[in-house]
Amino acid sequence: MSPESLSLGKDLIGLESLSRDQIRGILDTAEPFKEISERAIKKVPVLRGKTIVNLFFEPSTRTRVSFEFAEKRLSADTVNISASGSSVVKGETLVDMARNLEAMRIDMVVMRHGASGAARFLAERIPSNVVNAGDGRHEHPTQGLLDMLTIRDHMGQIEGLKVGIVGDVLHSRVARSNIYGLLKLGAEVAVCGPRTLLPMGIEELGVEVFSRVEEAIEWADVLNVLRLQLERMEGGYVPSLREYNRIYGVSSARLERAPRDILILHPGPMNRGVEIDSDVADGPHSVILNQVTNGVAVRMAVLYLLAGGAPDTAEAAKKGGS
Amino acid sequence: MSPRPLLLRGGRVVDPAQGLDATRDVLIVDGTVAEIAPDVDVPEDARVMDCAGLVVTPGLIDPHVHLREPGQEHKETIATGARAALAGGFTSVVAMPNTDPVIDSPALVGFVAAAGRRAGAARVYPTGAISLGLAGKRLAPVGEMIEAGAVAITDDGHPIMDSGLMRLALEYARGFGVPVADHPEDLGLSAGGHMNEGLVSTRLGVRGKPNASEDAHIIRDILVAEFTGGHIHLQHVSTEFGVEMIRQAKARGVHVTAEASPHHLLLTDEAVEGYRTEAKMNPPLRSEADRAAVEAGMLDGTLGIIATDHAPHHYDEKERAFDDAPNGIVGLETSVGLILTHFVHEEKLSLGEMVDRMSVAPARAFDLPGGTLAPGSPGDITVLDLERRWSVDPSAFISMSRNTPFQGWELLGRAVAAIVGGEVLFEADPGD
Numbered sequence: 129m130s131p132e133s134l135s136l137g138k139d140l141i142g143l144e145s146l147s148r149d150q151i152r153g154i155l156d157t158a159e160p161f162k163e164i165s166e167r168a169i170k171k172v173p174v175l176r177g178k179t180i181v182n183l184f185f186e187p188s189t190r191t192r193v194s195f196e197f198a199e200k201r202l203s204a205d206t207v208n209i210s211a212s213g214s215s216v217v218k219g220e221t222l223v224d225m226a227r228n229l230e231a232m233r234i235d236m237v238v239m240r241h242g243a244s245g246a247a248r249f250l251a252e253r254i255p256s257n258v259v260n261a262g263d264g265r266h267e268h269p270t271q272g273l274l275d276m277l278t279i280r281d282h283m284g285q286i287e288g289l290k291v292g293i294v295g296d297v298l299h300s301r302v303a304r305s306n307i308y309g310l311l312k313l314g315a316e317v318a319v320c321g322p323r324t325l326l327p328m329g330i331e332e333l334g335v336e337v338f339s340r341v342e343e344a345i346e347w348a349d350v351l352n353v354l355r356l357q358l359e360r361m362e363g364g365y366v367p368s369l370r371e372y373n374r375i376y377g378v379s380s381a382r383l384e385r386a387p388r389d390i391l392i393l394h395p396g397p398m399n400r401g402v403e404i405d406s407d408v409a410d411g412p413h414s415v416i417l418n419q420v421t422n423g424v425a426v427r428m429a430v431l432y433l434l435a436g437g438a439p440d441t442a443e444a445a446k447k448g449g450s
Numbered sequence: 451m452s453p454r455p456l457l458l459r460g461g462r463v464v465d466p467a468q469g470l471d472a473t474r475d476v477l478i479v480d481g482t483v484a485e486i487a488p489d490v491d492v493p494e495d496a497r498v499m500d501c502a503g504l505v506v507t508p509g510l511i512d513p514h515v516h517l518r519e520p521g522q523e524h525k526e527t528i529a530t531g532a533r534a535a536l537a538g539g540f541t542s543v544v545a546m547p548n549t550d551p552v553i554d555s556p557a558l559v560g561f562v563a564a565a566g567r568r569a570g571a572a573r574v575y576p577t578g579a580i581s582l583g584l585a586g587k588r589l590a591p592v593g594e595m596i597e598a599g600a601v602a603i604t605d606d607g608h609p610i611m612d613s614g615l616m617r618l619a620l621e622y623a624r625g626f627g628v629p630v631a632d633h634p635e636d637l638g639l640s641a642g643g644h645m646n647e648g649l650v651s652t653r654l655g656v657r658g659k660p661n662a663s664e665d666a667h668i669i670r671d672i673l674v675a676e677f678t679g680g681h682i683h684l685q686h687v688s689t690e691f692g693v694e695m696i697r698q699a700k701a702r703g704v705h706v707t708a709e710a711s712p713h714h715l716l717l718t719d720e721a722v723e724g725y726r727t728e729a730k731m732n733p734p735l736r737s738e739a740d741r742a743a744v745e746a747g748m749l750d751g752t753l754g755i756i757a758t759d760h761a762p763h764h765y766d767e768k769e770r771a772f773d774d775a776p777n778g779i780v781g782l783e784t785s786v787g788l789i790l791t792h793f794v795h796e797e798k799l800s801l802g803e804m805v806d807r808m809s810v811a812p813a814r815a816f817d818l819p820g821g822t823l824a825p826g827s828p829g830d831i832t833v834l835d836l837e838r839r840w841s842v843d844p845s846a847f848i849s850m851s852r853n854t855p856f857q858g859w860e861l862l863g864r865a866v867a868a869i870v871g872g873e874v875l876f877e878a879d880p881g882d
Contacts, residue, residue: 144653223769243771244655245725264773266655304655328658329649 136433139251139258142267143308151309155277157429157439158422160446164201165424172446174432175204180236181229184261185211188240190396190420191261191271195238198427204236222246223253230254236434239263257434259427265299270430271395272305274423276313278415279350281422282391287314292344293335294378295354295403296325296365302395306352307333320344321354321376324365341376345386352393353378356403369402379405389413396420453873455479455493458831461501465508466802467810467822476506478829478872486823499874501833504866507805508823509541509830511812512782514606514631514685514709514757517543517574519565520558521550526762526850528562531782532571534760534849536876538783539865541830542573543760544816546606547584554579554590556598563599571875572868573830575601575818580619580630584608589618596626601816604631606685607732609667611637613674620680629683629707629815632671634692635733639663644773646719646734654725656772661689661740664733668692672699675706683815684708686759688733690743697752707815710753710807712781712788713855714744721855727768727775729855731761749798754811758785762851780849784842784856790834790863829872836863838878 134153136146143151164172180199184192192208199206222241229237236257239247244264251258262268280286291310297303297319310317311334318336319326320343331337338344344351356372366372383390392404392414400406409416429442437445456478463474463486475490476483492498517531526534528545535543545562547553553562559576566574578595580603582588592603603623610616610632619630640663645651647658668684672695675682687693687708699706713731718741721729729735747753761778768775789808793799799807809832813821819828842859844852868876 221766221769222771241771243773245773246771248725249771264655264771265657301655304653327652328647328660329652332649333653 134439136430138434139247140269140430140434141248141251141258141260143269143272143305143312144267146312148312151273151276151312153439154273154426154429154433155280157433157442158277158425160443161428161432162422162425164428164446165421170201171203172201173203174437174445175199175202175435178204178235178435179233180204180206180238180431181234182206182208183237183239184209185239185241186262188261191240194420194423195261195427197424198431201424202428202431204431222250226250226254230256236431259430259434262301264301265304266301267305268301269305270423270427271302272309273430274419274426275306275352275393275395276309277422277426278393278419279391281418282415283349286310289315289349290318290347291315291350291352292318292320292338292348293352293354294320294341294344294376296356296360297321297330297354298325298327299357299360300354303354307335318344318347322366325360341378342382342385345382345390348390349388350391350393351378352395353404355395355397356399373402377403377405378408380407380411383408391415393419453481453871455496456829456869456872456874457490457492457496457498458501458506458833459498461504461506461833463506463823464801464805465823466806467508468824471802476823476831478869481829481871483823483825483827483829485825497874499867505801505834505836507832507834508809508827509820509868509870510539510786510808510832511542511818511820512540512758512760512785513544513755513812513816515543515545515760515782516548516762516778517545518762519549520561524764528565528574529569529571530848530850531760531762532566532569532574534782534847535572536868537848539786539832539834539868540572540782541832541868541870542575542818542820543782544575544577544601546604547577547579548607552579552584553577554582554584556591556594559595559598559600571870573870575599575816577602577604577631579603580605580610581615586610586612586615589615589622592622593626596628600628601818602629602631602683604685606631606633609633609635609637613670616671616674617678620675620678620682624678624680627817629681631683631685633685634664634667634671634687635659636663636666639666645722645730646736648719648737650719650722654722659734661691661736664689665691665695668695672696672704672706676702676704679705681705681707686711686714686733686757687747687753688714688736688740688744690740693743693747693752697747700752707755707811708753709755709757710744710748711757711759712785713779714741715748716788716792717741717855725772726855727770727772728779728853728857730772730775730777731759731779732777748807754807755815756785756789756807757812758782762849763853765852768853779853779855780847780851783847783849784854786834787840787842787861787864788856788859790836791861794836795862829869831869832865833867833869834863835866838862838864838866840864
């Protein structure tokens with residue numbers, strides 16, 4: 129495998145355009161970075177002198193903090209901009225804001241935006257590296273990667289596993305990144321949820337579709353349970369949260385009837401008692417907090433690779449900078 | 451003051467209304483066609499235009515354009531739009547009323563007509579809104595607007611969701627002999643959508659508008675036209691089922707006319723890949739099956755009128771995330787080249803059929819002068835060079851806007867002159 133074919137290029141916009149080897153390369157690169165967060169002094173000089181802007185047009189705590197830890201532990205200088213405090217509310221366009229940041233000579237932008245395609249839009253217009261931290265309903269590639277790293281940690285490998293994605297697939301960028309990534313690594317993927325929350329043509333992506341959560345549980349080795357946002361009920365996609373929990377909720381009673389133990393993931397933040405019951409979230413097969421831990425390592429790996437690092441030199445880079 | 455007589459000499463005259471496709475001279479005197487014959491004597495002081503090797507047709511008519519004036523003159527004005535029309539080979543355009551303010555009164559219809567005359571370019575025919583303020587509630591003063599020069603009524607861009615209002619509009623307009631033009635879209639089914647609903651929208655994570663949103667509205671319009679006897683003109687049809695419903699309605703004798711747009715004839719939702727906002731329009735680009743059905747419908751006359759839906763937007767407005775960008779593309783300066791290249795040269799459509807779809811049929815549907823070069827007709831003429839090679843360069847557009855998905859397309863054939871009322875108002879540079 130030549131280093132060129134593993135290079136991510138300038139940006140990470142989504143997993144749809146990455147090859148199986150590129151995805152594996154990111155997951156393998158994350159392995160040596162995991163250890164940094166376990167040290168007493170959590171800092172290595174890999175990105176020393178790099179300036180990274182975290183540009184969040186939608187509220188986010190988990191993803192923004194995870195990126196920020198990844199950046200700081202790699203010694204980058206970071207600035208956080210959130211929509212409420214930014215010039216966006218004054219009517220400045222996305223492209224003007226990006227060009228102004230660029231004029232201050234930055235190296236990378238990590239962006240969360242409510243419009244699908246926003247990350248690509250930015251990446252095509254500025255020379256800095258762009259990392260998509262979620263664009264509309266399109267992709268959330270680092271979430272997909274950390275989910276896969278967590279599954280690999282616990283199941284040994286991804287190839288041949290059956291992974292069910294349960295819930296609001298229609299509005300979910302997490303679902304799309306999971307589908308693209310898992311299929312490339314050889315998993316079988318199914319989606320399950322109310323038909324109002326499953327997008328048209330989803331079967332053509334190569335996934336199985338279940339209308340009932342019991343069928344998904346019967347089938348799966350791993351379940352990735354998506355957050356049901358409250359506005360979906362207001363939008364009329366589901367009649368009530370109570371009905372959603374009764375019919376689609378992942379509960380221990382349902383899991384007990386499964387033919388095997390099922391690994392449980394959730395991208396957070398959870399609505400306990402809606403899409404997932406507390407005894408499942410806190411139960412022995414839940415790896416939800418492992419996902420959060422892995423998130424920092426995966427994001428370190430992505431930032432390191434985009435800055436020009438190679439998977440096989442990640443270990444050495446931790447000691448001497450890139 | 452009348453212009454000098456004009457003699458177009460030796461062109462291939464294609465005038466399907468007269469069943470004519472032969473080398474002829476065409477003489478225009480006092481703004482109207484005076485004589486059309488193999489060898490016309492040159493009158494004294496006439497201007498002679500050598501048309502050997504060129505095609506001479508009745509002036510082309512685009513019955514669906516947005517000229518943005520009044521209110522959005524940073525996108526286009528009536529004057530720039532009328533000049534862009536000429537450069538694209540159109541001698542007449544029909545302007546939609548969704549401006550700011552909305553054209554919903556006789557005074558505003560008069561403003562559009564007067565600004566069109568002042569432009570001294572393509573003829574600009576105004577339309578009036580069906581409903582006051584495009585609000586979809588109460589009829590605008592339809593009769594007064596027609597007296598002021600409106601050639602149709604339409605709430606284009608704002609589908610008439612209230613079937614009762616559509617009934618009133620069709621009945622009322624019938625008494626004046628003008629069509630009711632409707633943008634067929636059930637806004638409940640399409641709510642929140644920004645592109646065609648299908649695999650591409652699912653992959654891109656962009657909310658879609660299903661075919662059913664257009665199909666349901668087309669069926670509703672046909673049913674209401676059928677029982678009222680009114681003339682429904684269905685704009686920019688984009689779905690396979692919609693085409694079939696129109697075909698059946700025409701067979702039953704319903705008074706329905708319908709448009710196909712060059713972009714729906716040539717592109718699918720694949721053109722949106724990469725979140726290309728220049729491929730964002732409403733109705734959206736759809737599947738290959740839909741594109742093929744629109745083509746078949748245009749070829750067999752079900753969608754008997756080619757209309758561009760010329761919709762200029764400033765580049766700042768298209769330079770946005772896909773969901774935030776406005777719908778619409780410019781079309782006046784690419785339509786003829788696209789149709790010649792992809793339909794006439796590919797021998798799917800004869801020149802006579804092209805002239806029918808782009809001049810005869812729109813003139814008939816909107817009761818406009820023109821559509822033929824029979825003596826006594828207006829001296830509105832388009833001259834085509836079928837062999838002129840050119841590539842689409844938006845920076846060279848006369849239109850103020852550049853939003854086209856056809857940038858860089860290599861085309862064969864274009865309009866090289868446009869004549870309105872016997873005056874040569876546009877001539878292409880020889881090497882252009």
